[in-house]
Amino acid sequence: MSRIVILSGVTEVDDPWHDFTATSQAIADCLEDAGWTCTVESTGRCDRAGLTDADLLIVNSGLASPPGPGTEPSAALLDHLASDRPVLGVHAAANTFGAVPAWARRLGVRWAEGVSMHPPIGRQRLTPAAGTVLAGLDEVTVHDELYSHLELLRPADVLLAHPLDGRDHPLVLARSEGRQRTVYDALGHGVESYASATRRELLRREVRWLLDEG
Template sequence: MRAVMLNGSGRYADAWHRYSETTAALAELVAEAGFTVEVADDVDGALASLTDDVALIVVNAGDPHASTPEGETAAVAEASVLEAANAALEWAIDRGIGLLAVHTAAASLHDYPAYERALGARWVRDSSWHPPIGEAAVHIVGNHAIADGLEDFTVFDERYTDFRLDDVIEPIAEHEHEGIRHPLVWAREFGHSRLVYDALGHDVRSYESAGHRALLAASLAWLARVPAPTANAR
């Protein structure tokens, strides 16, 4: 099984995340799940060149539309590349593929309508937020296959809060802030494809948590089973 990891570089980089480090940590887990991993620094180019033997796309990339601390915005991808990339991604989702989106991926790939539809919820600038990074309790919830056998765990990480909900999501894990539960990890099926979004993963300390690693292993096992046998039509 081939996995393409979209690493936050170029217009998908930012000043707050060391994507090369978290991508390397995440790549080890993806390889342990049985995938052959290819890390792509050219996000748009990698999507444009997707082939039918790619079974998993991992998105560990930032917001290409966000301004830098200096107020500059990243360069825009060439229209021809975006057109080809959108067509390739839509075809991959139509035939059946696994998508693992982590942390800032909730604010990434804004130029891809198929990704927008797949994600189910979005980080929205000036509306979504997170408490200060630190030791956090993660609560496993629901009866999804991914949650089977998992237990609550702690992790040193950011806890993304107040996503914009765009469609139905099936929560796998939540965090609690001021007495209110917020989704951290969710799963979705659409057409023949599957997606897991994991809001954790700010830095490599997140992947040192045994509980987080177990959750990702279960997520990757579920994502590997595509085309989805009982997917919901959209």
């Protein structure tokens, strides 16, 4: 079974809005229940996370996430981002690794300060796009934030969106370029998100697609 590395957040001082320790563990629990092996490591220690042997990198991190132990991002992180191995960015990952341009290029989406926002957190009912890897998942019901007005840097397939201000705002984006697969999933603000069975199924379907496991 594939090995997944989850890079997990920063301290409460750096990002007081997210409990990355709890949500990263919720991600790991969800995926390990489906049979995958997960390793959770601090984002600031990504050089020690075993990325060279990772089949999938998940980043569940936030605003002030350091790229590595020094001022430069770790070689292992840059190697993974440049490789064909898949990447999944969750929620605040659109606002992390500001000092690592390769991260924004790979994820393909970015939180734009002063532009991006979200309505008040609450219970959401979302309909996945038809004819995608989410076919058969009729609805995602979840207590979460809905990120809006994100900056889209690269074309991608919109798997899940929500309406606001007269247009649809992507929440889950999937991109395949050659053998390289990338997903950004804007859900996952708190552990209550992962209490939803349909949200957990959404995450597992994303991972199955990323790992090309059908």
